[in-house]
Amino acid sequence: MAIGFLEILSIVFGWVYFFAWSLSFYPQSLLSWSRKSTSGSTVDFPFLNSLGFFAYFVSNLVFFYSPLIREQYDRRHEGLAPTVHINDIWFAGHGFLLSVITASQYFLPHVWGFRPSHGSKPSRFIMGVFSGCIIGVVFIVLVVLRSPHRNSVDGDVVRSSWVWLDATYAISYVKLVVTLIKYTPQVIVNYKNKSTVGWSISQILLDFAGGVLSITQQGIDSYLQGDWSGITGNPVKFALGNVSMMYDAVFVTQHYVLYPGGKEKAAETDSLLGRQPEDEERRIS
Incomplete structure (x- = not known):
């Protein structure tokens, strides 16, 4: 009975974190749209995120659909x-797509009808x-192109030579690099401004919730299988899963503890909800 409950819990956590992470892409662009401005935030995050998710998308496509890459991996x-699925x-x-849309609000403010901002x-x-x-990716691709064994599926050759699998890995590592540093510029901007106004905390809370549920599901699955290699066997992946959560904790601290800014954030919330301050004053009176 307990095992069955944990299996169900793992499935539920899997879907919830999938939707939490998916929804986390929307609040920042919606907040900027409601404010008609990107002030208080920086393009660095969505700009770098676009590259990271493009690399992630391409590498997942190759891992999932390419018979050669799958055989070399084998x-x-x-x-x-x-371990790539269609939902990945x-x-x-x-x-x-959402990262590109968000980045366009910074690069093309006139198209969105936004006020110019830093x-x-x-x-x-x-x-x-x-x-x-x-x-880096271009360099690895050129190295693979020069390898006479790039299309080999012989086990010994694949393990000792440059093959197309290595080029796929190089693309996937871009997501690793991006994840490690993409939040840093916004942390610095919040620190310099002594404010988080303009930077959506909703996306951070959704990201944090998704991270907690993802790691919890990973732990449940490892427990059910009696095999913790999903964590201990791939410490880089496990550590990477915690990087975003560490940054999320920093943003939560900045937003709620260091720079509360009650009035400004109340106005920001009204704007996001499509409610004007005078409407609220009229409702109260």
Whole structure:
């Protein structure tokens, strides 16, 4: 009975965190739309996020649909299959699309009817990371193209030579790099402004909830299987899953503890709900 309950709980947590993470892409763009401004936030986050989710989308597509990549993965990992599912592809594609839409609010404010604001151009640091990721992937692809064994599916060759699987890995690692640093510019902006007005806390709360449920599901599944290799066998993936949650904790602290800004945030909430301050005053009176 207990095992059955945990299996159901794992499924429920899986769906809830999937929807929480999917919904987390909307609050920032909706908040900017309601304020008709992107002030208080920076384009660095959606700009870098667009690259990360594009890389994630492409690598998931290849891992899921390419017979060659799946066979090379099988040879290198002793008969295992890539742990990519169709929902991973949909999630990555959805994340890329929403990140591009959010970034366009900074790059094309006149199209959205927004007021010009600071932070609408990527910082030099983020541009360097963006360029570095692309250069790194191109370099690995060129190395693979020069390898005479790039299309091999022989186990010994795949484990010791450059093959197309390595190029796919290079693309997927872009998401790793992006996740590690994409929040940093906004943390700094909030610190300099001594405010989080303009930066949606709703997306952070959804992201944090999704992260907690994802890790909990991972723990439940490992317990049910009697095998903790899903965590201990891939510490990088497990650590990466916690990076966003650590940043989320920083944003929550900034928003609710360090820079509460009650009046400004109340007005921001009214704007997001489509309610004007004078409407609220009229309702109270």
